Amino acid sequence: QKCCGKFLIPGAVIGALLAILGGILIPVGKTIVQNKIKKEVVLEEGTIAYENWVKTGSHVYRQFWLFDVENPLEVMNSGAKPVLKQKGPYTYRVRYLPKSNITKNNNNTVSFLQPLAAAFDPGLSAGSEDDIITSLNLAVVAAPAILPVSLHFILNLLIKKTNSSLFQNRTVKEILWGYEDPLLAALLNSSITGLFYPYNETEDGSYNVFTGKDDISKTAIIDRYQGKTSLSHWEDKYCDMINGSDAASFPPFVDKKKSLYFFSSDVCRSVYANYESSQVVKGIPVFHFVLPPQVFAAPTENPDNRCFCKNPTITENCTKAGVLEISACKEGKPIYISLPHFLYGNKDTINSFDGLNPQEEEHQTYLDVEPTTGFTLRFAKKLQVNLYVGPHKWLDVFSKIKQHFIFPVLWLNETGAIDDSSAEMFRASVTTPVKILGIVQLVLLCVGCVVFLTCMVSFYIVRPGRAK
Structure with a gap:
């Protein structure tokens, strides 16, 4: 003992x-x-963050589903309820070009342009770019909103002269990336129109973002867009704010109790996502953030959205949830953005069409963010492009339309995920240690x-x- x-x-x-x-x-x-994380997430040459920031190592795709109108004659001639059939996906690889004009600034920011390009991927698509879709005539729908009312009489004559109709048959490629339009040729110098025209060989920017060198909590946060610290589309200090990053990454040490803010030039505003759950992406724990219903809610439900309501008449005094008019930043074109199939939207808007079926799992926008580094390892940005169609006093082509439509044209899913080799490197350098x-x-x-x-x-x- x-x-x-x-x-x-x-x-x-x-x-x-x-x-x-x-x-x-x-x-x-x-x-x-x-x-170690603070050293590697700073946006300067030699860090892991910088290499992936200049050119994403993962493949990013834009998938498009177009709405084919099954009964165009009935809609035009008798004001029938539109019947829609979703066709797609038509898949393009995007964001494969490195950032350009990268310039270090004295205030610990870096400026750059993001070149835009889209390459069709037939292997990931349900059909060809040459597939024919019956869709709204983009020129006919947009012209009344762009031209002064005093010229609508002349517009009516030109619509008849060019045999333009409310609906037309166009290829997927034409609807997305542009085509010669006879009505526009008679009205304007430029005769090309398309939902995303021009796109290839253009750039999104310019952006100024904080490098995080002096303050890690500002890493990747946007300082200026197009040389300005705020937007001017909404004519309101709150709605014109540029908040957060571009969603590719966020400041490190993410707090799941706080919303993640990011700016999207596609919708001309800043939005936010809230934590929903913890998940695992290729062996790496992540926080799963989703875009909540409040982002596109009507001002009656979310008063913060009051200044995004630009046309109370069309949206019935802004009581219709789920849509955002962005004509102010799209040259006056009557474009409305929503989530696909009007997810979280007003029931009357959804029921104005046959063929819509909003599903949260399929149509929800989400971000999977690694909490220690703030890197987005998987994401799906889902948006629907709609055009306004309604009764018109001077234009015969709209004479049979009996109600205001926020008419779906297509929805898209821009998606990407960390690839296997990058995930292995990330696990070795961050997760495993x-x-x-x-x-x-x-x-x-x-x-x-x-x-x-x-x-x-x-x-x-x-x-x-x-x-x-």
Whole structure:
């Protein structure tokens, strides 16, 4: 007993030291990890973040589903309820060109342009770019909104002269990327129109973003867009704010209790996503953030959206949820943005058409963000493009239309995910070291406590006073 007792006190001391070391490693290890992350997420040459920021290492795709109008004659001649059939996806690879005009600025920001390009991928598509779609005539629908009312009489004559109709048959490629239109040729110098024309060989920008070098909490946050710290589309200080990043990455050490803000030039405003759940992407734990219903809610439900309501008449005094008019930033064209199939939208808007079926799982926008680095490892940005169609006093082509339509033309899913090689590198440099450090901390703490308690209890049992 005496021999055994000689080792119990030193054992207890060793156990206590192991436990203390494990406890010390918790804040020390956290500091080590944070310092490494702070170094690697700064947007400057030589960091992991910079290499993936200049040119994304993952493939990004835009999938398009176009709405084919099954009963165009009935809609035009008798004001029938439009019957829509979704066709797609038609898939294009995008964001494969590196950022251009990258310039370091004195205020710890970097400016750049994002070149735009789209390459059709037939292997990921349900059909050809030459598939014919019956869709709204883009020129006929847009011209009344662009031209002064005083010229609508002349517009009516030109619509008849060019045999333009409310609906037309066009290829997928024409609807997306542009085509020669006879009505526009008679009205304007430029005769090409398309929902995304021009796109290829154009650029989104310019952007100024914070590098995070002086303040890690500002990493990738947009400082200026098109040289300005705010927008001018909405004529309101709140709605014109440029908040957050471009959603490709966020400042590190993401707090799931806070919303993630990001700016999208596609919808001409800043939006936000809220934490929904924790998930795993290719072995990497992530926070799953989703765009909540409040983002496109009517001002009656979300007063913050009051300044996004530009045309109260069409949206019935802004009580119709789920749509955002962006004509102010689209040269006056009557374009409305929503989530696909009017997800979270007004029931009357959805029921104005046959063929719509909003499903949260299929049509929801989400971001999967690795919380330590703030990198977005998987995302799906889903939007629907709609055009306004309604009764018109001077234009015969609209004479049979009996109600105001926010008419769906297509919806898109811009999606991307970290590839296998990048995921392996990320796990090796970030996920695995953090996991190993956590295991070491836990093992030292548990083993130390067990050894200490075992030795102390044993010492109490075998001490001389107890042995008698």
